[in-house]
Amino acid sequence: AQTVTQSQPEMSVQEAETVTLSCTYDTSESDYYLFWYKQPPSRQMILVIRQEAYKQQNATENRFSVNFQKAAKSFSLKISDSQLGDAAMYFCAYRTLGYQLIWGAGTKLIIKP
Amino acid sequence: DSGVTQTPKHLITATGQRVTLRCSPRSGDLSVYWYQQSLDQGLQFLIQYYNGEERAKGNILERFSAQQFPDLHSELNLSSLELGDSALYFCASSPRSWGTSSDTQYFGPGTRLTVL
Numbered sequence: 001a002q003t004v005t006q007s008q009p010e011m012s013v014q015e016a017e018t019v020t021l022s023c024t025y026d027t028s029e030s031d032y033y034l035f036w037y038k039q040p041p042s043r044q045m046i047l048v049i050r051q052e053a054y055k056q057q058n059a060t061e062n063r064f065s066v067n068f069q070k071a072a073k074s075f076s077l078k079i080s081d082s083q084l085g086d087a088a089m090y091f092c093a094y095r096t097l098g099y100q101l102i103w104g105a106g107t108k109l110i111i112k113p
Numbered sequence: 114d115s116g117v118t119q120t121p122k123h124l125i126t127a128t129g130q131r132v133t134l135r136c137s138p139r140s141g142d143l144s145v146y147w148y149q150q151s152l153d154q155g156l157q158f159l160i161q162y163y164n165g166e167e168r169a170k171g172n173i174l175e176r177f178s179a180q181q182f183p184d185l186h187s188e189l190n191l192s193s194l195e196l197g198d199s200a201l202y203f204c205a206s207s208p209r210s211w212g213t214s215s216d217t218q219y220f221g222p223g224t225r226l227t228v229l
Contacts, residue, residue, distance in 0.1 A: 033216065043201060045156075045220035046115075091155060100146060100158035100171055101205075101218060 002027045004094050006104035013082045014112050020067075021077045021107050023092030033095045034068070034075045039106070040088040048090070051075065079109075087111045116140065117221035119204050125227045131192040134224045138185055138206030144168070145187040146218060147179055148203040156203065162187055163209075191226070199228045 003026045013019035025034070036048040051059045051068050059066050063083075067076045079086055092104040116139035126132055138145050147159040149172075158171035162181035173179075176194075181187040191198060202225075205218040 035217070037220075042222075043225075044115075044222055045203060045205075047217060047219065050217055093156075095216070095218075100161055100169055101148075101156070102158070103155040105155045 002029070002094050002096065002102050004092055004102050004104040006090075006092055006107050008107045009105070010108040010110065012110040012112055013079075015082055015084060017082055018078060018080045019082055019109065021079075021090050021092075021109065023075045023077070023104055025073050025075065025092075025094050027073070027094065027096075029096055034066075035093040035095065035101070036064070036066070036075075036077045037091045037093060038086075038088045039091065040085075045091075049077065082111050084111050084113060115219040115221065117204060117206050117219055119202075119221035119224050121224060122222065123225050123227075125229065126194060127229055128194055128196060130194050130228075131190065132194065132226065134189040134191070134202055134204075134226075136187045136189070136204030136206075136221060138187070138204075139219055142206035142208050142219075143185065144207045144209060145181055145185070146205040146207075147173075147187070147189050148205065150201040150203060150223075152200070159189070194228045196228050199226055201225050 032053045034051045038046045049061045063080045089106045091106045093101040118137045120135045143164045146161045148156040150156045159173040161169040179189045201223045203223045204221045207218045
């Protein structure tokens with residue numbers, strides 16, 4: 001069975017600095033998708049970025065980028081130029097072709113002004 | 114706004130009762146997923162429907178059931194409620210149920226269930 005591990009329960013960063021959130025996963029599948037979702041205090045689940053496993057190029061969405069290391073089964077999220085609005089819980093999620101998302105426990109990101 | 118709607122936003126009920134949570138997917142999406150998020154925890158997958166048919170089951174209790182209707186909205190029924198069922202219940206939708214570039218799940222705002 002697939003598992004997703006986020007080893008950092010909480011991270012803090014100074015506003016305008018860069019922070020990296022870690023995620024590792026375990027799977028025997030070769031084709032899958034990985035996601036980062038953000039959950040602000042409103043509890044809404046918001047998609048941040050998506051990575052297809054067959055793509056070697058790391059995904060990027062504005063200030064958000066990933067470092068996808070397929071052999072190491074690692075999928076970290078880098079947030080550049082951190083803003084106060086980035087404060088939230090960040091969840092890493094794994095999806096096989098066709099079925100449900102398997103979630104990490106989350107990392108609480110604190111932005112210091 | 115993801116385009117996924119869920120009602121009600123909040124629900125307070127007593128142990129032993131039964132409730133129904135409703136979800137309307139984004140226009141055009143055929144797949145609906147239900148997730149449970151207990152306090153300060155990650156999400157647990159409950160069940161998936163695709164175009165009216167059950168597609169996959171996760172950690173869903175026998176006291177819980179769901180269905181997807183011809184208009185593609187879905188309902189999650191929770192019965193014989195216990196204190197431990199208090200949680201945030203999310204519905205998500207996606208266009209299809211198998212892997213394509215457009216298989217991202219978009220989440221509704223959730224229904225917060227409190228069992229007293």
